[in-house]
Amino acid sequence: MSTAIRPAPTGTDAQPPVRSRSRLPRFAPLGLYLAGIVVGAGLSALTSFSVASTVIYGVLLGTLAVYVASRTVEGRRKATDRLVTCLVTTAFGIAMIPLVSLVWTVLDNGLPRFDAQFFTNSMFRVVGEGGGAYHAILGTLIITALATVISVPIGLMTAIYLVEYGSGRLKKAITFFVDVMTGIPSIVAGLFAFALFTLMFGNDVRLGVMGAVALSVLMIPVVVRSCEEVLKLVPNELREASYALGVPKWRTVVKVVLPTAIAGLGTGITLAVARVVGETAPLLVTVGLITGTNLNPFDGRMATLPVFAFYQLTQPGTLTQAFLDRAWTAALVLIILVMALNIVARLISRFFAPSTGR
Numbered sequence: 001m002s003t004a005i006r007p008a009p010t011g012t013d014a015q016p017p018v019r020s021r022s023r024l025p026r027f028a029p030l031g032l033y034l035a036g037i038v039v040g041a042g043l044s045a046l047t048s049f050s051v052a053s054t055v056i057y058g059v060l061l062g063t064l065a066v067y068v069a070s071r072t073v074e075g076r077r078k079a080t081d082r083l084v085t086c087l088v089t090t091a092f093g094i095a096m097i098p099l100v101s102l103v104w105t106v107l108d109n110g111l112p113r114f115d116a117q118f119f120t121n122s123m124f125r126v127v128g129e130g131g132g133a134y135h136a137i138l139g140t141l142i143i144t145a146l147a148t149v150i151s152v153p154i155g156l157m158t159a160i161y162l163v164e165y166g167s168g169r170l171k172k173a174i175t176f177f178v179d180v181m182t183g184i185p186s187i188v189a190g191l192f193a194f195a196l197f198t199l200m201f202g203n204d205v206r207l208g209v210m211g212a213v214a215l216s217v218l219m220i221p222v223v224v225r226s227c228e229e230v231l232k233l234v235p236n237e238l239r240e241a242s243y244a245l246g247v248p249k250w251r252t253v254v255k256v257v258l259p260t261a262i263a264g265l266g267t268g269i270t271l272a273v274a275r276v277v278g279e280t281a282p283l284l285v286t287v288g289l290i291t292g293t294n295l296n297p298f299d300g301r302m303a304t305l306p307v308f309a310f311y312q313l314t315q316p317g318t319l320t321q322a323f324l325d326r327a328w329t330a331a332l333v334l335i336i337l338v339m340a341l342n343i344v345a346r347l348i349s350r351f352f353a354p355s356t357g358r
Contacts, residue, residue, distance in 0.1 A: 022073050022074065023073070023074055023078075024069060024070060024073055024074060028069065029066045029069075029070070029082055029086075032062065032065040032066045032069055033062035033063070033065065033066050033086065034062065035062070035065060036058060036059075036060075036061035036062025036063070036064065036065045036066075037054075037058030037059070037061070037062050038058075039057075039058075039061050040054060040055075040056070040057030040058030040059070040060070040061045040062070041054045041057070041058060043057050043061075044057050044058075055094070059090050062086070063083065063086040063087065063090070066082050066083070066086055067079050067082065067083045067086075070082045070083075103335070106328060106331050106332050106335060107332065109324075109325070109328035110325075110328040110329040110330075110331060110332030110333075111329075111332070112325055112329075113325040113326055113328070113329040114329050114332060114333075117130065117131075117132050118132040118133055118134075118326070118329055119132060119133070119134060119137065120132060120134055121134055122134050122135040122136075122291060122292055122293050122303075123135070123291040123292075123303075123308075124291045124292040124293070125291070126291070127317055127318075128317060128318065128319040128322055129319055129322040130322075131326065132326075133303075133305060133308050133326065133329070133330050133333065134293065135290070135291075135292060135293040135294070135303045136303040136304055136305045136307070136308035136330065137305060137333065138293065138295060139208065139287075139294070139295075139302040139303045139304045139305075140277065140304045140305045140306075140337075142208060142295060142297055142302070143208050143211045143212050143215065143283070143287065143297060143302065143304060144212075144215065144273060144276065144277050146208070146209065146212035146297055147211075147212040147213075147215035147216045147219055147276060148219070148269070148273055150212060150213065150216040151215075151216040151219040151220045151223055151272070152223060152269055154216075154220055154223075155219070155220045155221075155222075155223025155224045155227060155269075155272075156223065156227050156265070156269075158174065158178070158220075158224045159223070159224050159225075159227035159228040159231055160227075160231065160253060160257075161174075162174060162175065162224070162228050163228055163231040163232055164231070164249070164253055164257070178221045178224050178225065179221075181217070181220065181221040182221040182222070182225065184217070184218070185281075186214075186218055186279050186280075186281045186282050187281040187282065187285070189214045189215070189217040189218050189282045190214045190281055190282030190283070190284070190285035190286050191285060192214065192217060193210045193211070193213040193214035193217070193282065193285075193286050194210065194214075194285050194286050196213070197210050197213075197286075206286065206287060206288040206300070206301045207286070207287070207297065207298060207299070207300070207301075207302075208287055208294070208296070208297025208298070208301075208302035209297045209298055210286035210287060211282065211283045211286045211287040211297075211302070211304065212297060213286075214282035214283070214285070214286050215276045215279060215282060215283075217282075218275070218276050218279065218282070219272050219273070219275065219276045222268075222271070222272040222275055223268065223269055223272045226264075226265075226267075226268025226269070226271065226272060227261075227264075227265055227268055227269070229264075229268075230261045230264030230265055230267075230268055231257060231261055231265075233261065233264065234256075234257050234260050234261050238256050238257070238260060239252055239256065239257065242255075242256045262352050263348060263349050263350075263351075263352040264349070266345070266348035266349070266352060267345040267346075267348050267349045270341055270342075270344050270345035270348060271341070271342070271345050273341055274337075274338045274341035274342055274345070277334070277337055277338060277341070278305075278306055278334050278337075278338060279306060280306035280307060280309075280310055283304050283306060283307050284307055284310065287301060287302050287303075287304060287307065288301040288302075288307075289301065289303055289304075289307050289308065289311055290302065290303050291303075305330050305333060305334050305337075306330075306334065308326075308330050309326075309327045309330035309331050309334070310327075312324070312326045312327035312330065313327040
């Protein structure tokens with residue numbers, strides 16, 4: 001039995017076309033949000049003016065204005081989208097306030113001594129103004145480099161074992177202890193290195209290598225975790241293709257897996273270095289501080305930037321401002337070092353990533 005197909009209705013029977021809703025002008029949501037913040041600031045001034053009340057009133061009124069206008073003009077769905085966008089943007093802005101304040105404070109207080117003398121002089125025989133952190137900068141670079149030399153091979157080989165070879169209880173145990181080490185307080189790592197070297201050399205020993213060992217305790221779990229996640233991202237098809245050609249597993253790891261993951265491995269290792277370069281507590285316990293320059297991590301105390309800034313801040317002499325200026329400049333140099341390491345990590349990820357095109 002056939003059924004006739006009814007033609008599309010025409011004339012008076014035709015349904016009117018569905019009209020798309022209007023949209024707010026491009027900059028209207030931003031204008032409404034800023035207007036709400038202005039009204040909130042005025043309301044805060046009329047009640048009890050404070051930064052907190054201004055932010056609260058402004059955010060609430062600005063978000064409400066955007067939502068009501070969008071709901072009236074664009075409909076419920078678009079209004080909900082704009083509401084969530086306002087909330088996320090506001091949360092981001094609030095999170096940026098401490099960071100911007102920190103950077104501004106460090107720049108404002110650290111730039112007065114950010115000069116050539118700070119990078120070329122040490123504190124040897126300096127009791128007031130002048131001097132610099134030349135010895136501390138070199139000590140930080142040497143100890144961090146030595147910690148990297150210790151941590152990277154151990155962390156990378158551990159990650160390779162967990163991804164490529166590990167199984168059963170041993171793998172679970174290693175993963176568990178790596179997770180535990182990730183949460184170890186930095187002072188505990190310093191006490192561990194101090195106890196280790198005290199058993200071998202006595203109570204009065206202070207060496208740069210002690211600080212490197214303490215930093216490596218903090219750095220190894222970060223390297224393991226980051227490298228492990230990167231190695232897991234290597235497609236199994238590459239491994240299987242290598243095995244199909246009769247290539248041994250160790251050679252597959254060296255020639256296929258590691259070159260494929262080299263960008264991520266380099267990024268993870270660089271970020272791990274940035275994680276420990278500013279540590280203070282373990283270096284206070286293990287390395288100590290000297291006013292001269294010592295470039296031998298196996299002979300005597302060494303100066304480092306975090307410890308240098310700590311002592312300049314907590315033990316100022318008669319000219320307090322000179323010590324505070326040096327402490328702020330040391331903090332600024334540390335921030336620059338960490339930022340430089342993060343930029344290097346991004347460059348490694350960009351230029352050494354494997355090509356996916358044909």
